[in-house]
Amino acid sequence: MGEECLFCKIFAGEIPANVVYKDDTVMAFRDVRPQAPNHILVIPKKHIGMVSGVDEEDVHLLGRMIIAAKKVAEKLGMKSYRLVMNCGGDAGQEVFHIHLHLLGGRKFSWPPG
Ligand code: AMP
Numbered sequence: 001m002g003e004e005c006l007f008c009k010i011f012a013g014e015i016p017a018n019v020v021y022k023d024d025t026v027m028a029f030r031d032v033r034p035q036a037p038n039h040i041l042v043i044p045k046k047h048i049g050m051v052s053g054v055d056e057e058d059v060h061l062l063g064r065m066i067i068a069a070k071k072v073a074e075k076l077g078m079k080s081y082r083l084v085m086n087c088g089g090d091a092g093q094e095v096f097h098i099h100l101h102l103l104g105g106r107k108f109s110w111p112p113g
Contacts, residue, residue: 007043007097020075025061026068028102037105038076042069049096051087069102078104 009015010029017029020040031039042065048054054062066083073081081104086093 005047005097006095007041007099008047011043011045021068021072023064023068026064028068028072031101035101036103036108038078038081038103040069040072040076040102042072042100042102043097048098050093051085051098054098065100069100072102073104076104078102080104082108 006015010017011027019027019029021028021042024045026042026044028040028042031041044058044061044065046058046061048058069083081102084101084103085098086101
């Protein structure tokens, strides 16, 4: 665990969050600054700072994150949604514990800005 990591603390329950899913390895909670009517963050328990830091041993964990996102989308009645992972500051990453943004409830444009 990253001792000063915000998302490690949220997983541990040390900082409150609006949790919509949790199991032994991943959890999902509502983003505090939602960019869509439904904006959920899916995080692993394991502290990995950036997508560029994932390893072969994380293959299963990354799959679990997508399965969790799918379950949350179903639970919230989202039929169309976007999944985003920002890697690094220029891509918009602000919290350095990997997370999957699950966004839905409005129409999105492509390509992104
Ligand atoms: P990123 O910019 O990809 O690193 O995404 C980080 C996201 O975390 C942003 O959308 C923030 O609004 C969100 N965020 C930051 N602090 C919290 C928090 N305490 N609870 C929920 N979401 C948060």
